[in-house]
Amino acid sequence: MIRVNMTQYTEFDQFTRDMRLVFSNAMLYNAEGSSLHNIAVCLLEELECKLEELESRAKETAMKREEEAQLESLSKIKEDEQKLESLSKSKEDELKLEALGEDEPQQLKPVIVSTSIASGKKVKAQVFKKKKKKKQKKKKYRLRGRSSETAKAHRG
8 A cells, every 4th residue: 555655656557456466365364254354355256346347437538539530520521621622612613703704703783673552662673784795796797878767678
């Protein structure tokens, strides 16, 4: 018991070995049937029982920790998959915009739209504000020197 107070045990096995030795010596040096021998037998049995409980608890704790570590690992994997999916979705959107010839997503512009003529209520609805592309103006075909009737006949 002096070792416990002086903290000379570095491993639990050293402590259990010493306890078994104490009880074995008590049984060896005291006659069988004596009170000290019987107490040593009971204490040794109790020690072995408690050690089995501790061992099973330690195994359960180790298994729980392993399961928690696996769950945490799966959680991190799912987070990484979500980040990757988000990144690929934004990259996909960028590629679509490039294909459409646009640099950035279309901006929403609020517009007032009447919902009911009878009630006169108005609400704001979101519509897309499209970027204006430069279009070449089409030249109108002009018939010079002809009357409007002749021009209509040629168009029609």
